[in-house]
Amino acid sequence: MNCPLETHEGSALLLAYSSGRLEAESTVRLQRHLEACSGCRQFVENQSAVWRALDSWEAPPVSTDFDRRLYQRIEQQVSWWDMLIRPFRPVFQSRSLPIAAAAGVLIMAGVLLDRPAVTPPASPQESAQVEALQPDQVQHAVDEVEMLNQFNHLMRSEPADPTSKM
Amino acid sequence: MWPGWCADQKPNKPAPPAKARPSAAAPANRNGRGPNPGGGVPKKNAPRINTPGPAQRLLQMTPEERERALEKLPPRQQEQIRRQLDRLDHLPQADKDRIARQIRGLDSLPPQQRRLVLQQLNAFRNLPDDRIQPMRRTLIQLMRMPEEQRNARLDSDAFKKQFSPQEQEILRDLSGNLPLDYLPGR
Numbered sequence: 554m555n556c557p558l559e560t561h562e563g564s565a566l567l568l569a570y571s572s573g574r575l576e577a578e579s580t581v582r583l584q585r586h587l588e589a590c591s592g593c594r595q596f597v598e599n600q601s602a603v604w605r606a607l608d609s610w611e612a613p614p615v616s617t618d619f620d621r622r623l624y625q626r627i628e629q630q631v632s633w634w635d636m637l638i639r640p641f642r643p644v645f646q647s648r649s650l651p652i653a654a655a656a657g658v659l660i661m662a663g664v665l666l667d668r669p670a671v672t673p674p675a676s677p678q679e680s681a682q683v684e685a686l687q688p689d690q691v692q693h694a695v696d697e698v699e700m701l702n703q704f705n706h707l708m709r710s711e712p713a714d715p716t717s718k719m
Numbered sequence: 720m721w722p723g724w725c726a727d728q729k730p731n732k733p734a735p736p737a738k739a740r741p742s743a744a745a746p747a748n749r750n751g752r753g754p755n756p757g758g759g760v761p762k763k764n765a766p767r768i769n770t771p772g773p774a775q776r777l778l779q780m781t782p783e784e785r786e787r788a789l790e791k792l793p794p795r796q797q798e799q800i801r802r803q804l805d806r807l808d809h810l811p812q813a814d815k816d817r818i819a820r821q822i823r824g825l826d827s828l829p830p831q832q833r834r835l836v837l838q839q840l841n842a843f844r845n846l847p848d849d850r851i852q853p854m855r856r857t858l859i860q861l862m863r864m865p866e867e868q869r870n871a872r873l874d875s876d877a878f879k880k881q882f883s884p885q886e887q888e889i890l891r892d893l894s895g896n897l898p899l900d901y902l903p904g905r
Contacts, residue, residue, distance in 0.1 A: 620771070621779045686776045686784075688791040694777035695803045697837065701818045702807065703844050707851055708859070708903045 554586045558593055564666045567593060571600035600663070603656045772826040772833075778819055817900070824898045832896060839892045842885070854886060861894035862902055869894055 557563025569575040570583050587594050616622075686694065771779065780788070785804075789797050810818075825833055846854055861869050872878055873891050882890065893901075 618779075621781075624771075624776075624779070686773060686780065686788050688788050690773040691777065691785075691788050691792065691800060692796065694773035695800050695807070697772075697774040698777070698807055698818060698822070699803060700837075700841055700844060701821050702810065702814065704840050704901075705814065705817060705821075705903075707844065708855055708901070 554582050556586070556590055556593060557583070558590075558596060564596075567596050568600065568663045568666060571597050571604070599655075599659055603659050606652060606656055770826065772822070774822045775819075775826050778822065820900050821898075824900055828896070835892055836896050839889045842889050843893065846886075846889075850886065853881070854890065857882070858890055858894055859902060861890060862897060862899065864894075866895075 555563065557566045566575065566579065566583065570580060575583065583593075587597065777785070789800060792800070807815075825836060828836065843854065843858075861872065864872065873887070873894075879887065
């Protein structure tokens with residue numbers, strides 16, 4: 554078997570093997586090659602390290618006031634510079650920056666090799682438009698909440714229900 | 720007072736797809752695990768964000784934000800709203816949670832559908848006392864039926880004899896658009 558790292562298609566082979574998507578026959582051939590080729594072995598080990606790092610990462614639970622804080626933040630005036638660097642703040646604050654950088658480079662390499670044509674995501678036509686509650690909307694909002702409360706009460710009570718309130 | 724209404728908001732809950740029946744917003748993006756047991760991207764449950772209507776925003780406001788909105792109103796109206804808010808704030812937490820869920824369901828509806836549902840909820844609330852119980856029972860029955868069975872019932876002669884045209888419209892619109900959250904005991 555030719556060394557996969559020396560051919561463009563071969564890199565895709567290694568990536569497929571690392572993610573468990575390679576067909577059985579090719580897997581057997583590749584495993585025999587890996588026993589002899591330290592370069593390919595290193596590539597596979599690096600990919601596996603990336604998967605393990607991603608597997609061990611757990612998203613933090615979303616706080617109950619997430620929505621409220623998000624809308625508040627959207628409403629705030631933000632300078633263009635702040636908007637530009639904000640996405641990168643967590644990277645600079647992270648202690649695992651070298652690992653993250655290495656993982657990012659490997660993933661990028663994998664994506665580029667696996668999918669040479671990358672179409673940029675379409676920008677959303679609308680962003681969530683959040684406005685502060687206007688005074689005239691307060692009355693409508695309160696009325697709506699009250700109406701739902703009364704509807705719920707009507708749906709609960711029976712004429713002979715001794716626990717019915719109101 | 721009001722932020723306590725939002726205690727049951729769980730933005731990362733998976734939501735059913737939005738269609739005629741009110742539901743939460745579109746399903747959250749998820750990345751499933753790769754076929755390799757040792758690999759794969761961890762699942763990410765992105766917070767589900769719907770566009771909140773006035774009622775939902777009201778429930779999410781801090782007392783300070785609410786006061787800022789109220790102080791722009793005429794004093795008499797301020798007083799009336801404060802009385803209403805005080806009454807609502809003293810509801811049991813379970814009732815508040817239920818209302819908060821119902822409001823989120825309403826806000827996920829298309830605007831026209833939302834207006835229709837609110838209009839019919841209001842009409843239901845204003846029914847004569849002697850019509851509330853038969854309407855209530857029938858609405859619960861209809862909401863529990865599959866769509867075909869419900870439509871058959873709504874179109875039946877027996878049903879049309881039992882309810883006025885306005886009542887029929889209320890039952891048709893609410894049973895076809897209210898989420899099951901609106902059923903008692905949920």
